[in-house]
Amino acid sequence: LTGYSLKGGRSVRIWVGKKRECCTNRTDRTTEDLTKRRRKAWDLGTGLRVDQNQVPSTESSDLAMGDAVSRVRSSEARLLSDVEGGQAGGPPANTWNMEQAGDGRRPVVLLCGWLGASNRSLRRYKLLYSQLGFDCLSKIAPPGSVVAAVTRQPGANTELDQLAIATLQELQDCDCSSFFVHLFSNSGCFLWETIRYLLFKAGPPSIDGVDRRVVDASKLRGVIFDSSPAHYTDLSSLEAALRHVSPEGERLNAARSVTSIDTEKARRRFFHFWSGIANDRRDTPQMFLYSKHDRLASTEHIEALIEQRKSTIGGARIFHHNFRDSEHCCHLLRYPEMYERDLKSFVGFCLQQTHHQSKM
Incomplete structure (x- = not known):
């Protein structure tokens, strides 16, 4: 179990291990305030870019898996923040949806x-x-x-x-x-x-x-x-x-x-x-x-x-x-x-x- 300290004295805990079980019971953290704190705490970079044809080794160490989990969560935080702010990449969604509808x-x-x-x-x-x-x-x-x-x-x-x-x-x-x-x-x-x-x-x-x-x-x-x-x-x-x-x-x-x-x-x-x-x-x-x-x-x-x-x-x-x-x-x-x-x-x-x- 790895803990990350956030501004304001709060903390987020992340399970780290060789096997990641189904995510269906994970707690959502989608408020704008918390997303901003996570951005500051983790210093989000250019985003996760994954080759869909590359399968990570199941023998990777706990440390490597911890880094992967952090990058995935960082990307997730960025996506949720973009959704809330309407700044996701590509053409403005409402424009092309409404025109084509x-x-x-x-x-x-x-x-x-x-x-x-x-x-x-x-x-x-x-x-x-x-x-x-x-x-x-x-x-x-x-x-x-x-x-x-x-x-x-x-x-x-x-x-x-x-x-x-x-x-x-x-x-x-x-x-x-x-x-x-x-x-x-x-x-x-x-x-x-x-x-x-x-x-x-x-x-x-x-x-x-x-x-x-x-x-x-x-x-x-x-x-x-x-x-x-x-x-x-x-x-x-x-x-x-x-x-x-x-x-x-x-x-x-x-x-x-x-x-x-x-x-x-x-x-x-x-x-x-x-x-x-x-x-x-x-x-x-x-x-x-x-x-x-x-x-x-x-x-x-x-x-x-x-x-x-x-x-x-x-x-x-x-x-x-x-x-x-x-x-x-x-x-x-x-x-x-x-x-x-x-x-x-x-x-x-x-x-x-x-x-x-x-x-x-």
């Missing part, structure tokens, strides 16, 4: 969080999207609803169905000209699967008397898969993900529910889940952000999925980036500048397509 209204991004996420842990993503000219809506599926989704398909009037309906109603209330969906891990994908069912699948016009098509599906501009989808053949990955859930009561209840799952039924359900993503015929652009260092979302299966999606809707509409050595749902934390650049490129492409179509 077509009618001056801000687009909306729906953030579907990972298992164990909180609104606070999604804050850095909201800051980044805000800098790009978006309004943000975030939803996190309760652990119990994710466990239930392992064996139950959308439309069964589950807790996840109700969350999806509420989410669509909030999107409708936003009255946006367009919206994007950003999915974290399989928890986010399960929620999106249910929303997708409500938006596109044939079926009853309502669930429990609630209109299931309250949002114009044609407003969907792009889907970002972040550390997802995770391919699984058993329940071990779900059990691993549940270790990051808090509070403890929810974690224990969800873990007990896993023990009663029929494994064969879960396998059949997974096939339906995966094929729904792989065989989707809609040509909405998609971006896949993943890492071969991710122990939950297999690079091999994601890259096979990418190739299938390219053959289905065309390679020009599929974006992807292998971050090589970042942990599950930690790509923004590990490579903030690269992540921001990828996101800008994808969003710009999607909104440009809309702008061109509106002129036809």
